[in-house]
């Protein structure tokens with residue numbers, strides 16, 4: 271779709287010719303993930319996580335539809351229906367464990383995908399919209415995962431719902447009404463479980479829709495690559511099929527090995543045992559924690575302990591949402607023209623500090639709200655915001671980037687190889703020859 | 711056809727461009743009518759998520775407090791929220807009174823939080839004002855926090871013997887619901 275040298279779809283049989291002039295679906299697939307989509311030839315394995323995320327989403331949708339056939343969304347029966355799935359439904363245990371762990375694996379894959387984008391500058395022009403759609407997907411995923419975690423109506427489900435919906439009561443004046451509107455009562459109850467079930471079923475399809483928009487937006491400039499320089503000609507790319515379909519299948523196999531290993535041998539390792547206790551509105555578990563993938567944000571929420579103009583509670587809520595909303599502005603916070611951190615000697619260090627910082631936040635989020643965790647969490651929260659709001663703008667101004675290769679082909683094959691066949695296939699259009707064209 | 715063309719060119723803008731034309735009016739009227747209609751449809755869609763009539767009907771709860779000894783507390787439920795009913799000991803009352811109210815985050819005295827003449831009956835919601843966990847400290851042997859009242863384990867809010875926030879992220883004191891003493895042993899909440 272994106273580059274002029276992309277292989278054109280040519281229907282080979284009578285039937286495909288007939289279809290192509292009526293519903294060009296095979297052409298669409300050809301251009302989206304087939305030979306008609308040229309991809310930078312040097313992308314590494316970190317570029318496989320987008321496809322893995324797509325597979326993880328499909329696993330969640332399929333196992334989720336199956337679970338919904340046996341689940342019962344009612345305060346009196348929800349917890350028991352999970353046990354019914356585990357014990358009575360044929361292979362019910364399999365689908366539940368795949369769905370439970372599938373959520374965790376979806377987040378693992380997506381977090382790696384996000385950090386890959388941060389490292390290789392995938393959020394920079396002309397891919398800001400691709401990045402922002404990704405942030406939308408992250409927010410939708412968090413909402414979906416949260417509501418899904420409430421459905422089994424165990425202790426962690428109930429108290430998770432209580433804590434997260436109470437976030438909204440921090441809003442001045444209307445907060446409490448919003449909270450009651452969200453849960454449909456004074457506290458999470460039957461009305462909560464039924465609406466969460468409805469939305470938990472809906473949102474994955476919304477995510478799928480945004481994924482389609484994101485892939486569409488991605489196909490206009492095409493992928494970034496580890497050098498961060500744009501594609502200049504046919505010598506820089508390879509068709510998606512068969513080169514990257516094969517590579518993606520290989521990484522998918524590795525992924526499925528890990529996914530299966532955890533789902534079959536450690537199915538509860540990523541969950542919390544308290545969720546096997548039925549919800550009790552009168553007793554909070556001694557130590558409430560969200561699912562692991564929300565821990566860094568939970569740590570940010572808890573980092574505010576003193577009032578300053580507005581209440582500490584509202585600060586925490588604002589900071590937690592801001593930590594993600596901030597990512598929407600990343601393309602403009604980082605003004606460096608160099609995309610890849612491989613050529614940004616200072617940014618590279620700060621990238622790794624950010625990774626460490628997020629791990630620290632996650633670890634603090636899992637700890638009780640006591641010293642020294644509170645202090646550590648506050649420092650890590652401050653650093654998180656400083657990274658995006660102070661360090662990144664300054665670094666992108668003062669940094670002297672390293673010399674980048676002239677082209678992807680030169681980076682991959684060496685300058686000699688490129689010079690040896692200069693006229694064989696001239697770059698069409700040169701730099702910026704990637705003529706943006708809307709996908710179908 | 712010819713008259714159509716004339717209408718279109720007239721709607722397209724006269725050189726003066728200042729006068730309101732019939733078509734502008736139709737656009738605005740259609741848009742406004744559509745907006746009102748959309749609002750009328752959207753409101754029920756939003757409002758259906760608010761608490762339903764049966765949920766709102768849970769009005770009051772009566773509690774028999776005769777068996778609660780000084781130093782003890784019970785949990786009960788009002789509007790599907792937990793409520794702590796606590797019989798304070800003299801020491802706890804003194805501790806609550808000894809605090810300089812001006813140093814508190816949410817400035818209230820024990821007198822303001824209890825019924826006249828019944829300083830020992832501290833009745834509060836068992837809902838942490840931070841994010842809604844049930845604080846510990848009502849049941850025997852639970853952690854009462856650094857100030858001897860309640861302790862919320864979720865994010866570490868400490869409440870004192872008057873249920874006032876003393877340390878941690880919670881913004882306000884534990885909420886005191888409407889309370890009426892029907893007799894010395896019977897309280898109505900709500």
Ligand code: FES
Nearest residue numbers: 838840841862865
């Ligand atoms: S809910 Fe009690 S401290 Fe957060």
